[in-house]
Amino acid sequence: MALYGAPMWADALNAPNRALLRRPQRIIAARACRAYRTVGHAAACVLAGTPPWEIEAGVLSEAYWARATQRARGEAPAPEELSRAREARRKTTVELWASGLAHAQYAHHRGHTPTAPGVVWEEPRLPYLPTDTGVKNNKKEV
Template sequence: MALYGAPVWADSLRRRENATALRVPQRAIAQRVARAYRTVGYAAACALAGTPPWELEAWVLARVYEWTVDRRARGERPAHEVREAVRQEAKEAIVLHWADDLAAAVFGRRTLDAIGPVLQTWLERPFGFLSFRLVQHQRPEDVLC
């Protein structure tokens, strides 16, 4: 529902306020999916949940829509396989761009450093649900003896 009509409004996400407004609900949802504390940052929560930022997803939907409109304006009717190949290529571009964003993120560095090198594998894993205990991590110096 968050990406409804994304091809229309995706370009407005260039303004920081608009992208921030989209990130607030995604962070809450990603924290729930990852079963993480409320204090887990946006980038780390999205990485743990395996959900790319919605602004990247909106950008992909807009590009695929523009490609489709361009082909139809030329009088072409792209086959279903061609459209799916364009979507798949756009999704691969999301992962590459997202990996760059995760590398530049400030908060949640330890989590992002662990997931970053294996991001593609992490997203494609068919198993391995996250549990509350798995996501929570304490440094040894934080534990009181």
């Protein structure tokens, strides 16, 4: 229900709207994976295995408008083409999710680094993502 009408509102997602969308998803994802209520949005989504809704909304929006354009031209895609498009959307969602997790905003909590003596930061460990997406070890293959 959270993504209802996503093609219409996905372009209007700014920071405050994204926060409104992330809050319920974090709560649902944290409950799904039995995490503490203090777990962050990104961690809860990874543990629950659900991509962020803002990513899914953007991908659904692109798919809707592409299909609407086809219908306006009077085209009717074959079922195989629809399944290929669905698979491409899934792949795009995972790629966007992986690149978002690799982004600096999730590497360290709000940019703070530890100052305690003897504390060493390792490279952030990113979740396992399917390898059929072209993302290997969370880095895009060229």
